[in-house]
Amino acid sequence: MKFEKITACLDMYGCPNRCKHCWLGTTPNGNLSIDDLKFVAEQFRPFTDNLEVSDRYREEDYSYNYKELWRITTELSDTKTPHFELISYWRAVRDDEYVPWLSSLGVKAAQLTIFGDEATTDYFVGRKGAFQEILRTIEILFQYGIAPRIQTFIYKTNIAQLPYIQNLIETLNLEKRCADIGREFEFFLHQGSCSGENEKLYDVWITSDDMDKIPHKLIDLTLKHFGKSHIRDVLGDTEKELYNQLVLDSSTENIVTNKPVFYIDKDFNVYPNYETPSSFWCLGNLKTQGAEKILRNYVNNKSIAQNVKLTVPINKMVIKHGNPESMRLFGKRDYKNYILHKYCRAL
Ligand code: SF4
Structure with missing residues (x-):
């Protein structure tokens, strides 16, 4: 059994946040070792000539040894995807070396999620201080020539905050400051997928009559970001x-591909990166069953959700x-x- 490419992402440390929209789920954080990461690589290695190993699938660079992890995952991988335009603002405000390091990797833009004013953002992130950390991170990013990109998730409970967000973008002069570093400012809003933690917000999910509450400026920026012509094409x-x-x-539907991405939680349960890592997507346990059994389960649609989707x-x-x-x-x-x-x- 050989795959064109396998990407294995191990949730070594988790995430400092507990976002109410998180499709990955707000499961407990782990504290895994470099040997655990090497074990994952060794397990999948026989089944592809193009392996990519990642030390996270939740918060980027949350752990103190993020530089070492970047080096080790590069060594363990045949292909190394450039650093995503996703960063840890938790780390950015606690570690002076972090944003310069991102810049040295060639990161030119970084996505930050705001839900409204300070109280609203802290509430949705699930952590007091998150909003202020985001504001400080925006300033640090500009110092190192990285453009902040703002994302907003909208629900009935925060849609009234959108004028505040528009005003914040103007007050922080983000469009002009991004232009000054040779970048175009990006903003987008959406409701996310109704999965993981976000599924719990079904009762306050936006409805068609909420469209009129979105400021035109934020609609224009969102359409530009997605390359769409109408907001309903986005929502x-x-x-x-x-x-x-x-x-x-x-x-x-059969979701099996020749280039699968797998999420491996801190207890070594493996899930296809197709939807929320949850019990009905679980393919087995890497420690107790090994990669061959898990890959057979994947190919044969043995997880409950794959089986249902197929049948x-x-x-x-x-x-x-x-x-x-x-x-x-x-x-x-x-x-x-x-x-x-x-x-x-x-x-
Ligand atoms: S959305 Fe991102 S930052 Fe928020 S809890 Fe999930 S992984 Fe962490």
Whole structure:
């Protein structure tokens, strides 16, 4: 059994935050060792000539030895993806070497998530002080020529904060300051996928009548970011519209690819990076079962969610768990997975 590429991401240290929108889930943090990382690489190595190993799938660079981890994962990998435009603002305000290091790797933009004012942002991040850390990080990023990119998740409970965010962008002069370092300022808003922690916010999910509450300036920036022409192309269709489409759709899906990405939690349970790492996506345990068994489970769709996705038509699932009257907005793929998760949970 050989794959064109395997990417194995080990959740060695977790994340300092407990975001209410987190699709990865706010599971307990681990404290794994370099030997654990090497074990993961050794396990998957026989099954591909193109292995990539990562020390995280949640917060970037959260651990104190982030530089060493970057070096070791480079050594363990045949392919090393450049550093994502995702960073740890927790680390940025605690470690003077961090942002210069990001700059030395060629990072030119860094994404930061704001939910509204200080109280609202701290509430959604699940940690007091997060908002102030983000503001300080923006200043540090500019010092090293990195452009902040702002992302906002919108719900009924924070959509009224959008004028505050627009005002913050103007007060901080982000468009001009990004232009001064040769970058275009980027902002985008969306509701995220209704999975992981975010699924718990279904009751306050945005509906079609909320569109009028979004300031034009933020819509324009969002459309530019996604390369779309209408905000509904970003926020999707109503659940009612999707329900009516999907009740006529008897298709099933196989998610197996020749270049899988696997998430490995701190207890060495393995999940395909397709959806939230959760029990119904689990392919087995790397320590007790080994990579060969896990890869066979993956290829043969043995996780509960893969099996359901492959064998149960989407219309059967949506009739059982969809809401034909709901005006909540979803992307089609996200909605199908939201329904799949409800179906799996009810088995
Ligand atoms: S969204 Fe990111 S920062 Fe927030 S809890 Fe999840 S992994 Fe951590």
